[in-house]
Amino acid sequence: MSISPFLRSPFTDVTGGMISHQLLGRCQLEEARYMECLEAYGLERGKVKCSHLFGDFHECQTLTKQFKRFIAMRNERDKQIAEGKLKGDNKYLSPRVDSF
Amino acid sequence: MAEACQIARKQDLPPPGGYKPIPYKRIPARQYFSGYAMFAGYIGMTIGGLYLYNINYKQVKKDQIEMRSAKMAIYPMLLAERDREYLKQLRRNRDAEAELMRDVPGWEVGTYYGERVYNLVPPDALVEPIFHEYYAHSDPVEWYKRAYIKFFS
Numbered sequence: 001m002s003i004s005p006f007l008r009s010p011f012t013d014v015t016g017g018m019i020s021h022q023l024l025g026r027c028q029l030e031e032a033r034y035m036e037c038l039e040a041y042g043l044e045r046g047k048v049k050c051s052h053l054f055g056d057f058h059e060c061q062t063l064t065k066q067f068k069r070f071i072a073m074r075n076e077r078d079k080q081i082a083e084g085k086l087k088g089d090n091k092y093l094s095p096r097v098d099s100f
Numbered sequence: 101m102a103e104a105c106q107i108a109r110k111q112d113l114p115p116p117g118g119y120k121p122i123p124y125k126r127i128p129a130r131q132y133f134s135g136y137a138m139f140a141g142y143i144g145m146t147i148g149g150l151y152l153y154n155i156n157y158k159q160v161k162k163d164q165i166e167m168r169s170a171k172m173a174i175y176p177m178l179l180a181e182r183d184r185e186y187l188k189q190l191r192r193n194r195d196a197e198a199e200l201m202r203d204v205p206g207w208e209v210g211t212y213y214g215e216r217v218y219n220l221v222p223p224d225a226l227v228e229p230i231f232h233e234y235y236a237h238s239d240p241v242e243w244y245k246r247a248y249i250k251f252f253s
Contacts, residue, residue: 099189
């Protein structure tokens with residue numbers, strides 16, 4: 001992965017990426033930690049040494065583990081409904097519609 | 101010979117007293133208002149209308165201010181109620197998850213088969229769920245209702 005151009009000049013700054021989580025995004029803290037670690041170690045060593053920070057940043061950005069949890073729970077619930085273990089009012093637990 | 105032909109015949113004669121004179125002069129249209137009167141009337145009606153409009157405008161502004169003040173006044177209470185319900189629902193979701201995944205091997209509540217979602221926060225930190233996780237145990241009809249509110253209103 002490459003984060004910044006090899007030689008920076010005004011010409012590369014013109015089409016630079018200006019979006020980041022630092023503008024009060026959800027992942028402001030995780031991104032800051034990871035980028036500071038990368039800045040300290042550089043890109044090559046940083047990929048290895050900061051991988052624990054990268055794990056959290058990646059999860060915050062893509063929310064994959066939370067989604068996978070949802071998929072696993074949903075499959076289990078559908079399986080139990082199909083088996084007949086959950087029936088009637090116990091099938092689902094619905095939140096109030098204006099509470100999220 | 102002329103007297104012998106004197107029978108009473110109908111003849112197309114001019115009316116008695118002769119024809120009336122033929123009117124050839126122009127008859128211009130009747131003018132109810134002069135030009136000055138029209139301008140004066142226009143300005144007068146505009147002033148009257150503006151006066152009435154102004155009264156109504158002031159009342160509308162007062163109503164808007166009152167409605168805005170009322171909304172601002174109750175907003176914190178509504179927000180607090182929503183947060184309370186959110187936290188209660190998180191607790192119910194956790195209990196439902198514990199109950200549902202009791203017999204699944206390797207599952208711990210709040211993790212994905214043992215892997216914690218965020219590794220660098222303390223184990224009892226609140227990890228706010230995404231929409232799918234919050235509605236993981238609910239009827240799909242309820243998802244659609246919430247998604248409808250978000251997207252179409």
